[in-house]
Amino acid sequence: MKRDRLIQAYRSGMVAEAGMIAHGRGEAFDYLLGECTIPEAEEAEMAAASLLLNASNPVISVNGNVAALCPEAVVGLAKAIPAKLEVNLFYRTDERMKLITKHLKDHGARKVLGMKPDAQIPGLEHARGLCTEEGIFSADVVLVPLEDGDRAQALRKMGKTTIVIDLNPLSRSARAASVTIVDEVTRAIPKITGFVGEMRGLPPAKAFDNELHLRKAIDRITNSLFELRCAFK
Secondary structure, three states: OHHHHHHHHHHHOOOOHHHHHHHHHHHHHHHHOOOOOOHHHHHHHHHHHHHHHOOOOEEEEEOHHHHHHOHHHHHHHHHHOOOEEEEOOOOOOHHHHHHHHHHHHHOOOOOOEOOOOOEEOOOOOHHHHEEOOOOHHHOOEEEEEOOOHHHHHHHHHOOOEEEEEOOOOOOHHHHHOOEEEOOOHHHHHHHHHHHHHHHOOOOOOOOOOHHHHHHHHHHHHHHHHHHHHHHOO
16 A cells, blocks of 8 residues: 555656655565564654654654655644644655645645745755755754655754654664654654653653664664574575
């Protein structure tokens, strides 16, 4: 079903060709994680919920894949926090921006930023760095699901707390983030929303050791590969 959503979104022009490749790469890591939310990911999802709840200007960055795979969930999370939604694309065209913005509004979003950028992320050239002053540029906490490494790194250099959802714990995005959720996006977003409901009104969570959590995720993948190797002996 997820693949079919992406195919239909690609045919409509909402998802870029590279987005299809990225999804397939993620699936490979998900197989090795058992296609489930590992304990380390759940801890990261709790940390993400706390950060978003305690932010002064939380923003959720949405690209074509996120909009195609879980529009209802991402809109629901934005309302639950509440947080702003901003469309931010690697392969930006006006047509793709319009399609994704409309898609989010069709799934309940009241306001979607990004169509009229008035700021630039330092260090990112041309359209890749376009954003809005109201949203990503002035945000203190940014959730960037399925983000590219350059942009994730640039947001950190701006001093922002970045929450990345990435099934690949070795990616630049995963290593650059403040909190990396090594989970599939359609599982991660609803889980963060659930924790937002549970943690509202609670004190901020303790500091999150992202490097330690990435090492634990890599250990799980390594152990999974070892078990598979033994099974084929």
